[in-house]
Amino acid sequence: xxxxxxxxxxxxxxxxxxxxxxxxxxxxxxxxxxxxxxxxxxxxxxxxxxxxxxxxxxxxxxxxxxxxxxxxxxxxxxxxxxxxxxxxxxxxxxxxxxxxxxxxxxxxxxxxx
Amino acid sequence: xxxxxxxxxxxxxxxxxxxxxxxxxxxxxxxxxxxxxxxxxxxxxxxxxxxxxxxxxxxxxxxxxxxxxxxxxxxxxxxxxxxxxxxxxxxxxxxxxxxxxxxxxxxxxxxxxxx
Numbered sequence: 001x002x003x004x005x006x007x008x009x010x011x012x013x014x015x016x017x018x019x020x021x022x023x024x025x026x027x028x029x030x031x032x033x034x035x036x037x038x039x040x041x042x043x044x045x046x047x048x049x050x051x052x053x054x055x056x057x058x059x060x061x062x063x064x065x066x067x068x069x070x071x072x073x074x075x076x077x078x079x080x081x082x083x084x085x086x087x088x089x090x091x092x093x094x095x096x097x098x099x100x101x102x103x104x105x106x107x108x109x110x111x112x113x
Numbered sequence: 114x115x116x117x118x119x120x121x122x123x124x125x126x127x128x129x130x131x132x133x134x135x136x137x138x139x140x141x142x143x144x145x146x147x148x149x150x151x152x153x154x155x156x157x158x159x160x161x162x163x164x165x166x167x168x169x170x171x172x173x174x175x176x177x178x179x180x181x182x183x184x185x186x187x188x189x190x191x192x193x194x195x196x197x198x199x200x201x202x203x204x205x206x207x208x209x210x211x212x213x214x215x216x217x218x219x220x221x222x223x224x225x226x227x228x
Contacts, residue, residue, distance in 0.1 A: 043219030046216055046218075101217065105156075106156075
């Protein structure tokens, strides 16, 4: 079993839809949870960051972490064509040797106008 | 624009050859990370340098090596290249090396094709 599992999609939605992206993980030591967005032919960019369990909201984006279920989610409200990208979840434990991130393979999202 | 620069953008080479990828971190960032992204494996952490010293190692092959220079730029050397090494190679940087340095800024990547 891979440490981080993410449905690759593709996921296609109409403009204005609510999008739910998810990752599951197996390592209970993970404490830091991130979502990166990657546009085609670009490097990933940090979208949201959450520590431990709970919710975090930033504009149209909400990140949720459920450590008891080892499940994290990213919700996008009122999705826009500009949200079309690949979304990567990433997580990390409290590794004193460094800050290596473990990434999911990414979910490709397409928002049509 | 993240402020992280990588050269070259594209690299096409033959099996058995050696290549060097270059990365300049954001101004003020001391950590440099190297990642490999392929369709089947996703984004995989290779190695991290902090202020010139190796800090953490991930899934980096023995044929690969890296270093960080006094001006903080970093180079990733890939030798005895195989077809399976074809991938996107990303460099990322962050301010520090401790747990609080969760925010890593990625460069645009180098696309390596081994023929």
